[in-house]
Amino acid sequence: EGRWFTSRRIAYDMVRSNQFLGYNISSDLTLTLSADQAWFSFSRPERETQTFGGRATLSYALNATLFADAFAGIRALTDSSVPRERVAETGLRVRWMYRRVEVLPSIEFFDRRRGDTDTKDFRVTLRIIRRF
Secondary structure (H helix, E strand, O other): OEEEEEOOOOEEEEEEEEEEEEEEEEOOEEEEEEEEEEEEEEEEOEEEEEEEEEEEEEEEEEEOOEEEEEEEEEEEEEEOOEEEEEEEEEEEEEEEEEOOEEEEEEEEEEEEEEOOEEEEEEEEEEEEEEOO
């Protein structure tokens, strides 16, 4: 996608692309890869911005009641007016259905770096849903 935008307060050129690839390793195992990039060149106010993101997901379906996704991804932002930023994530999500109850545990880890600041976030979530 390409875009050229001009107004009284802002003007920029933008080029953006997305890619997606899915591969069935077996009947119950799927690998998904995705990526996106964007480049912005602002002339009003003058600055440049680039973003890049990528993600890999491995999905497993044991049967009609148990599913699991393991994933890892990274996103980076470079801007001439703010500190560089990078976010990496990884995790595991499970979905188990038993009759009318759905159990969804997940474990996720995020590592964010922006300039000199580095933060880490570890999340464990358990959702239980009862369908009526």
